[in-house]
Amino acid sequence: MPLQKCKYHLYLVAFVSPKEFEYHAPAELQEAFSLLKEHGDNAKILAGGQSLIPLLKSRIFSVPHLVDIGRIRGLKNVVENGSEIRIGALVTISDLEANNEIRTRFQAISDAAGLIGDPLVRNRGTIGGNISHGDPSNDMPAAMVALKARFKLSSQQGERIVDAGEFFIDTLQTDVREGEILTEIIVPEPRNRSGSAYMKLKKTAGDFCVAGVAVSVSLDQHGGLSGLNVAITAAGPRVIEVKGLEEKVTGKKLNEELSAIISTEVVNASEPAEDFYGTVEYKRKVIGLLTGDCLELAVERAKEGAKR
Amino acid sequence: MRIRITVNGNQEEMDVEPRELLADVLRNRLDLKGTRIGCDTSNCGACTVLIDGKAVKSCTMLAVQADGHDVMTVEGLSDGEKLHPIQEAFVQKHGMQCGYCTSGMLMTAYWLLSRNKDPDDGEIRKFFSGNLCRCTGYQDIIDSVKYASELMQPQEEKLIAKEH
Numbered sequence: 333m334p335l336q337k338c339k340y341h342l343y344l345v346a347f348v349s350p351k352e353f354e355y356h357a358p359a360e361l362q363e364a365f366s367l368l369k370e371h372g373d374n375a376k377i378l379a380g381g382q383s384l385i386p387l388l389k390s391r392i393f394s395v396p397h398l399v400d401i402g403r404i405r406g407l408k409n410v411v412e413n414g415s416e417i418r419i420g421a422l423v424t425i426s427d428l429e430a431n432n433e434i435r436t437r438f439q440a441i442s443d444a445a446g447l448i449g450d451p452l453v454r455n456r457g458t459i460g461g462n463i464s465h466g467d468p469s470n471d472m473p474a475a476m477v478a479l480k481a482r483f484k485l486s487s488q489q490g491e492r493i494v495d496a497g498e499f500f501i502d503t504l505q506t507d508v509r510e511g512e513i514l515t516e517i518i519v520p521e522p523r524n525r526s527g528s529a530y531m532k533l534k535k536t537a538g539d540f541c542v543a544g545v546a547v548s549v550s551l552d553q554h555g556g557l558s559g560l561n562v563a564i565t566a567a568g569p570r571v572i573e574v575k576g577l578e579e580k581v582t583g584k585k586l587n588e589e590l591s592a593i594i595s596t597e598v599v600n601a602s603e604p605a606e607d608f609y610g611t612v613e614y615k616r617k618v619i620g621l622l623t624g625d626c627l628e629l630a631v632e633r634a635k636e637g638a639k640r
Numbered sequence: 641m642r643i644r645i646t647v648n649g650n651q652e653e654m655d656v657e658p659r660e661l662l663a664d665v666l667r668n669r670l671d672l673k674g675t676r677i678g679c680d681t682s683n684c685g686a687c688t689v690l691i692d693g694k695a696v697k698s699c700t701m702l703a704v705q706a707d708g709h710d711v712m713t714v715e716g717l718s719d720g721e722k723l724h725p726i727q728e729a730f731v732q733k734h735g736m737q738c739g740y741c742t743s744g745m746l747m748t749a750y751w752l753l754s755r756n757k758d759p760d761d762g763e764i765r766k767f768f769s770g771n772l773c774r775c776t777g778y779q780d781i782i783d784s785v786k787y788a789s790e791l792m793q794p795q796e797e798k799l800i801a802k803e804h
């Protein structure tokens with residue numbers, strides 16, 4: 333079965349032990365690149381394993397070689413330099429959640445981290461894995477798109493940088509090419525008077541969401557909106573970036589009326605499908621309501637930020 | 641593949657297949673049957689153990705990934721016949737009924753209390769959102785964790801967080 337189709341079948345199968353594979357645990361990036369090159373299509377990267385191991389156990393998916401990047405040094409740092417924050421691909425979701433710089437200035441990342449799975453999953457899951465998995469239900473992609481993050485993809489050939497908005501292609505399909513490893517997530521420092529937020533609706537504790545919304549806003553000196561990015565989780569084959577919002581809101585203050593206009597735009601950009609989590613109509617309602625709440629919180633945070 | 645792991649303070653060296661899960665290796669190769677397998681689909685937390693001091697689901701980790709790391713299972717809690725205060729608290733406050741989820745609950749409690757000696761209800765609920773219990777309705781588990789935190793106050797030096 334193609335990997336893209338695996339996701340919704342996970343609910344239907346029994347789990348056993350994974351099929352046999354060869355395990356490689358390189359200590360250096362260069363070694364990992366050679367292994368990926370050597371085994372090509374027959375190799376898959378393993379990070380925290382919180383998405384991949386359940387898939388392997390289901391036997392819906394199997395692969396002859398696993399390249400565990402978990403022992404590679406230098407991919408676990410968070411470095412800030414005034415103009416951007418650089419997050420290593422192996423930083424765990426728990427560490428993101430606990431990071432104070434992220435909590436105060438990149439709030440959507442912090443919010444998303446705190447809502448992913450449960451604390452035990454977050455202790456092993458990594459930011460790189462959450463992004464590279466390409467699951468439209470993963471929470472980190474929406475925060476990345478709303479905050480205009482860029483991803484560093486490294487390989488034997490060198491490095492290239494891809495915008496979050498261009499990275500997600502289809503369900504379980506991203507722009508990570510054969511031989512490449514996502515090594516770093518680069519998030520630009522928000523302007524003054526900026527704030528962001530991420531919210532999702534879950535049916536049960538620890539679950540994926542019905543839908544999720546990430547918002548990042550900037551305000552001008554008079555408190556009007558000067559920037560607005562919105563992205564939606566679980567509302568299509570990949571994370572959805574809502575385009576063309578900025579020109580509609582520039583200079584206007586957020587009030588009920590504007591919030592309703594923005595929510596309608598966001599709902600119209602979404603493409604949810606009916607599944608286990610609800611009908612299309614229900615999901616569109618959820619997305620609208622989440623957008624309103626998330627906007628309000630992001631603007632509140634932008635105002636707080638202005639006071640600091 | 642040959643791996644070396646420290647389990648409850650003991651150095652263990654053994655050959656495993658790369659596809660073997662840590663939960664199975666602990667139970668079947670090391671005969672540490674305290675770690676339970678409940679759902680085997682990463683949802684219930686019955687298989688919770690500590691890796692380098694942090695609680696994780698051992699059914700969702702390959703044993704080879706634990707190579708070189710420090711593992712603590714429920715068997716590592718008591719000191720011989722003497723129960724750990726967290727175990728004592730679960731007994732006193734009826735933090736279990738059938739007991740299937742209990743090893744996982746105890747390990748998550750250990751992790752939480754190593755980070756915060758005096759957690760409030762909200763924090764306990766948050767930390768336990770990956771551990772399911774079909775019997776207790778959770779309130780007795782929360783009470784047990786709070787009581788454990790009380791029992792542990794005077795001997796807090798016992799609990800030096802092993803995170804690194």
Ligand SMILES: Cc1cc2nc3c(=O)[nH]c(=O)nc-3n(C[C@H](O)[C@H](O)[C@H](O)COP(=O)(O)OP(=O)(O)OC[C@H]3O[C@@H](n4cnc5c(N)ncnc54)[C@H](O)[C@@H]3O)c2cc1C
Pocket residue numbers: 376377378379380381382383384385386401421425447448449450453454456457458459460461462463464465469470471472508512513514515538539540541682683700
């Ligand atoms: C019970 C449970 C609940 C969950 N709930 C949520 C949830 O609510 N929200 C959510 O977002 N996620 C959820 N998850 C999924 C999980 O949190 C993430 O998918 C996880 O963070 C992925 O990271 P990982 O390091 O474990 O990736 P892995 O499972 O190791 O890898 C995932 C995929 O990414 C690839 N990959 C990993 N790292 C890299 C890299 N650096 N470069 C290139 N490719 C790479 C792998 O080849 C694989 O295809 C849940 C998981 C479980 C088990």
Ligand code: FES
Pocket residue numbers: 676677678679680681682683684685686687688697698699700
């Ligand atoms: S057995 Fe591991 S989470 Fe249920």
Ligand code: FES
Pocket residue numbers: 735736737738739740741742772773774775776
């Ligand atoms: S005591 Fe029975 S599942 Fe928790």
